[in-house]
Amino acid sequence: MKLHKESKGTITVASIAFIIIALLSVYYLEIWGLAIIIPLLLVYGLVFWFFRVPNRDILDHKENVIAPVDGKVVMIKEVEENEFIKGKAIQISIFMSPLNVHICRYPVSGNVIYKKYHPGKYLVAWHEKSSTENERTTVAVESLTHHQVVFRQIAGYVARRIVMKCTEGDVAKAGHEFGFIKFGSRMDVFLPIDTEITCKIGDKTKGGIDVIAKMTE
Known part of the structure; x- marks a missing residue:
């Protein structure tokens, strides 16, 4: 999936936040940390989905x-x-x-x-x-x-x-x-x-x- 160039900063921040929260969750909550990581992973995936660039055949238009x-x-x-x-x-x-x-x-x-x-x-x-x-x-x-x-x-x-x-x-x-x-x-x-x-x-x-x-x- 191609991502829009405007995604760079947002995805960098989201990735750092996800890694930090995931590590802290596992360290302090062990297996129960999955209760935080799984929903967070869905949100993280939505960030990528938001910045997707679909392939579209754009025609020439006058009227x-x-x-x-x-x-x-x-x-x-x-x-x-x-x-x-x-x-x-x-x-x-x-x-x-x-x-x-x-x-x-x-x-x-x-x-x-x-x-x-x-x-x-x-x-x-x-x-x-x-x-x-x-x-x-x-x-x-x-x-x-x-x-x-x-x-x-x-x-x-x-x-x-x-x-x-x-x-x-x-x-x-x-x-x-x-x-x-x-x-x-x-x-x-x-x-x-x-x-x-x-x-x-x-x-x-x-x-x-x-x-x-x-x-x-």
């Missing part, structure tokens, strides 16, 4: 809006996007549990025209106000269909590290990685009002693969 993350669609609604679009947009929110792949991908192809990091709170990720009050990043892309698409990584109550590796002027390719969020959170995508939405609330998405909307020139 399709691709799911930026693995997760569950929890919101589709018309909103006011006041940071960049400064007007009405359709918001699609996808919640990621700690068991999901947490690679963040471009939802559309085009050019990156805006990016900004915002410090903030750590409300639970499914809270509606987390989109504007939590720690977050905002990226805007001018799509190949000449639309401005905004998407936002949102930290949650557990997720407290957002990685964004793109800059203004970069070429965005739908389905390709631009960032990572550690340990569960949310991604919001803001689309033009006349966008054809092809997903629904409750849908499970596969990042880089599933089409969640379509835009035409």
